Amino acid sequence: MDAATTASMLHTLQDPTGIPSHPLIFQVLMVFTWIPHILFVNISLGAALMGLYALTKRQDPHWQLFSEAMTKVAKVGVSLLIVLGVAPLLFTQTIYDPQWYASNVLSAAWVIGFIFTLTIGYLAWFTFYMKNHGGHAPVWAFWLGVLGLSMFLLDGFIMHVLAYQGLHPEQWLAWYTPGGKVDMSGTGIHAYELPRFGFFMAMSVTVFGAFLVAYGDYFKVRADRAPAYLAFARGLGTKIALTGAVLQLLFLLWWLMDVPAGIHIWSHPMTWLLLAYLGVLVAAMWLARNKAEGQGYRLMALSVGMAALVAIFREVLRMAYMSPFHYNILDYTVHWDVPSFALFLFTMIGVGGLMGGFIITLVYKAGRVQGAYQADAGVSKLGTGSLASTVIWVAAFLGVGIWIWLRNNG
Ligand code: HEM
Incomplete structure (x- = not known):
């Protein structure tokens, strides 16, 4: 399809x-909002792979402990990456709706x-997690873990295909x-870009x-974490991080060479x-x-x-891909809806900020204490504040809804 027809198709689909x-x-x-999503994708994929690898070396107590810990990290990480994927998904489909939906x-x-596949993958991983304790994980549990990780990788690939086809x-x-x-089957994978997907894997x-x-x-x-074990984890970490950074640089170069010349990505400062x-x-x-x-x-x-920087670069690249079709998000028709926007902002800053801040602070502090954790005055205040903001939010949400309903039906 030529550029002019494609441009009018894109605008019609908005x-x-x-x-x-x-x-x-x-x-x-x-x-x-995509930054936290991809960070948890990275941590979860890395932890899942290392949790499985460490299990194969479980004769060594450090590797055994490490396998259990990383299996748990991946279990928590995947649940967070899913939740944190929702926000960028909502925003993508708002300004890039033709691309995302097509x-x-x-x-x-x-x-x-x-x-x-995500459900199956998570259930498989959870079963592996339940069984991976004290060096007694049966062989079938290990293979369930492999299944879980394979499903997560497949899901990452599907996400990549959706972004790239757009x-x-x-x-x-x-x-x-x-x-x-x-062809209305929807069974096709029409395009993917190995260097781009490889870059996100290297980033992991x-x-x-x-x-x-x-x-x-x-x-x-923590007194119950042996210094030798922690030194072992840190030492492993620096080597893995160095390998990843080098791989990322190589994959980025390959990715940049793969981008069509007409996109002029090399001349962009980003x-x-x-x-x-x-x-x-x-x-x-x-x-x-x-x-x-x-x-x-x-x-x-x-x-x-x-x-x-990667998040900004992805967007710069998307804008460059769209520019031959004169698709500029700034041209999007805006019908200001101030009350809903204000509600959204207050929700994000008030409820999201306070509740998110409270949970992160609580988890951070509680994890550093052995046994039961007693919240200090600051954390308690944050807890009370976040609860109050949630109550106000529910009241405002219902209040606005009831008010509009009464106004329209009164
Ligand atoms: C194990 C599961 C997942 C993995 C491994 C994964 C991985 C990825 C990767 C690698 C990308 C970058 C793709 C690219 O730019 O080429 C991506 C983008 C994205 N992911 Fe995920 N993801 C997963 C689950 C989810 C879920 C459950 C959601 C939503 C609830 C989500 C929402 C998004 C969004 C919105 C983008 C950006 C799309 C765009 O800008 O076009 N992801 N994900």
Whole structure:
């Protein structure tokens, strides 16, 4: 399909009712809410792989302990990555609805299969987790763990396909009507980009390595965690992080070479910023490789910075792919809906901020205490505040709904 027809198709597919606030707000939220999603994807995939690998070396008590701990990390991580995937999903489908929905419909069977494979994968992983205690995990439980990880990888690949197919609207019609015949099965995987998917897998290696170093440091205050075990985890972490950072740099170069020349990605400053940052990351991981002790959360903070740049780069790339079709989110029709936007903002900052802040603080502090944890005054206040904000939110939510209903039916 030529560029002009593709452009008019994209604009026709946009929601005719428009969006309720400025598109830039959705774009910024989309980019920044994706960061926690991908960080938990990275930590979970790394922990799952290492949890399984460590089990094969369980004769050594450190590896056994490590296997149990990482199995648990992946169990918690996957549940969080799912929850944290919802926000960017909502924002993506608001400003990139033609891209997201067309891609989803073209591979509908995979999208529906995503739910089932994720459920099966999580159940398999949970069973493995239940059995992986005290070095007694039976062989079948190990294979269930392998099944779980395979499903998570498949789901990551489906996510990648959905994102990538959305970048090629000029091909949608050909994919929908192969050989001139309409194919409504939705069973096709029409396009994927190995270097791009490989980059996110390599990123899992880096982020997981940095996470391990932070993990070793976090538990230092706990008497029931042997210093030798924590040093073992930290040492492993620095090596894994270095390997990941190098792999990421290589995959990024391959990815950039794979992007069509017409996209002009090499002339974008974000490309060079990301390349330079990865260079710095490799150097930081190299310097830390034999000095795992005392790194604290530094490598983790560097990884979070890297994830932020990757998130922005993904969006820069999408905008570049869309520009030949004159698809600019700033052109989106806006019908300001101030009350719903205000409610959304207050929900995010008030309820989300307070409740999220409370849970993170609580989990962080409780995990560093052996046995029962007694909340201090600050945490208690945060708990009371978050509960109060939730009550106010429920009252406001119902109140606005009842008020509108009465106004329309009165
Ligand atoms: C084990 C499960 C999952 C894995 C391994 C995974 C992994 C990934 C990866 C690697 C990407 C980047 C793809 C690319 O840019 O090429 C991605 C993007 C994304 N994921 Fe996930 N994901 C998982 C589950 C979920 C779930 C359950 C949700 C939603 C509830 C979700 C929402 C998103 C969104 C919205 C994007 C960005 C799409 C876009 O910008 O076009 N993911 N995910």
